[in-house]
Amino acid sequence: MWKINLFLENGLILTLGDVRTSKPGWGESDPVKILRMEFSFMGKEYGKEQPMKLVLAGMKEYNFFVEAMRSVMNNKVTIQGLWFLGKLPGSNKITGFVIQDSIKIVNATEGHEFNGGVTAGWKQGIPGTVVSTIVKEVL
Amino acid sequence: MSRPAVNILFNVSANDVACTNPAGDANFVLFGTGDKLVWRDAQQATGDLISGASYPTVIPASGDLDAAKMFLMDYSTGLYNQIIKAGSTLNSGTGGNFRYVCAAWFSGVTVTIPYLEAYDDSTHATWESEPLGDGVAANSVFKAITTTNALPGSATWAGTPLAGTDSRIALDTVPIPSAQYVYWNMRQVLSDWMSSWPTSAWYNNSLVFAIHFTYS
Numbered sequence: 285m286w287k288i289n290l291f292l293e294n295g296l297i298l299t300l301g302d303v304r305t306s307k308p309g310w311g312e313s314d315p316v317k318i319l320r321m322e323f324s325f326m327g328k329e330y331g332k333e334q335p336m337k338l339v340l341a342g343m344k345e346y347n348f349f350v351e352a353m354r355s356v357m358n359n360k361v362t363i364q365g366l367w368f369l370g371k372l373p374g375s376n377k378i379t380g381f382v383i384q385d386s387i388k389i390v391n392a393t394e395g396h397e398f399n400g401g402v403t404a405g406w407k408q409g410i411p412g413t414v415v416s417t418i419v420k421e422v423l
Numbered sequence: 424m425s426r427p428a429v430n431i432l433f434n435v436s437a438n439d440v441a442c443t444n445p446a447g448d449a450n451f452v453l454f455g456t457g458d459k460l461v462w463r464d465a466q467q468a469t470g471d472l473i474s475g476a477s478y479p480t481v482i483p484a485s486g487d488l489d490a491a492k493m494f495l496m497d498y499s500t501g502l503y504n505q506i507i508k509a510g511s512t513l514n515s516g517t518g519g520n521f522r523y524v525c526a527a528w529f530s531g532v533t534v535t536i537p538y539l540e541a542y543d544d545s546t547h548a549t550w551e552s553e554p555l556g557d558g559v560a561a562n563s564v565f566k567a568i569t570t571t572n573a574l575p576g577s578a579t580w581a582g583t584p585l586a587g588t589d590s591r592i593a594l595d596t597v598p599i600p601s602a603q604y605v606y607w608n609m610r611q612v613l614s615d616w617m618s619s620w621p622t623s624a625w626y627n628n629s630l631v632f633a634i635h636f637t638y639s
Contacts, residue, residue: 310639311424311532349534349639353547354429356632358456361426362547367637398535398637399588404598405534405639 285324285335288348293317293410303350303366310348311405318346318409323368324422325383335422338381342415343370345406351382351398369397373411380417387419426638427531427599430454433495435469435504439521442604445528457498460632462490462611465517469494471503482617482625489516490611510610512578519578522570524608527634533599537636539592539607541565541585544629550587553617553624560590564617565632567609571595575608582610585632594634 288308290298293316300309303323320341327336340346351365369380369390378397380390395402432442436450447453464478473496480490493509506525510518518524529537541563543549556562566582568575569592584590594605617625
């Protein structure tokens with residue numbers, strides 16, 4: 285829960301850090317080609333807590349980052365959102381999800397994926413495999 | 424990469440020079456927990472006791488007027504400390520074409536370009552209060568300009584109104600690639616129409632400026 289699992293070309297699964305901490309682990313990781321990105325988290329449906337899983341697969345490239353706010357008036361950093369992005373093969377489109385107070389779908393063109401701006405930190409996927417972008421309940 | 428540390432510093436000297444130490448140097452003071460940013464009338468001065476006389480800004484009878492002085496209220500010393508180079512010369516302002524005034528030091532990389540934004544309170548969720556434009560971003564009393572890569576370009580720089588994500592400034596042109604400083608200058612504009620605000624809006628202590636950034 286709250287960790288990203290990367291399913292890699294070589295059959296290995298790379299589990300990153302807890303995204304709620306200051307070390308989510310994406311930036312430091314150096315995975316070989318990514319087949320699929322999965323993220324399990326506790327969501328809420330009709331006011332009831334519900335385990336959920338987010339899946340991105342078949343992307344040309346993947347990205348993840350934490351959106352945060354550092355108040356000038358104090359030294360507190362608050363998490364504003366968790367971004368999971370994928371570049372769709374054969375296009376300049378970016379898709380994915382951002383988990384904030386709700387889950388929003390991201391549909392953008394390259395270079396405009398974060399509030400109209402560019403993002404760094406993309407990692408290579410494997411285009412040609414089945415594309416999937418879903419958030420599902422986990423029973 | 425891991426979440427970078429973000430230090431906020433203000434230049435309290437008359438020297439328009441870059442910051443040399445993320446913990447503060449001869450010109451820049453590190454903004455500490457509990458410190459505040461305030462704008463005051465020209466009668467207020469560096470070294471005045473925070474617990475002493477306070478000289479608030481005055482709403483003009485007509486037109487616009489830039490607040491005379493911007494201060495760091497340093498609660499570790501109990502003193503006002505003027506950010507001398509803050510603001511422009513518009514509306515009788517006492518600033519100018521100055522670059523190294525307000526600074527944020529990032530200890531490492533960001534995934535996106537960092538922004539300076541203003542919110543109603545520390546939940547960073549809304550920007551609907553009167554000082555932030557009451558729903559009209561252009562009416563925010565706080566204006567800022569990015570100076571990370573260049574001077575404002577004119578002593579009469581106007582800046583961008585600050586109101587949440589509706590109106591904000593990008594603190595650089597690209598995501599932060601490694602440890603570095605970003606800079607901005609800012610001003611507060613008082614307008615005659617502010618006299619129609621409820622008194623509580625004049626003394627709004629909940630407003631916050633925030634650095635909006637990302638990490639992975």
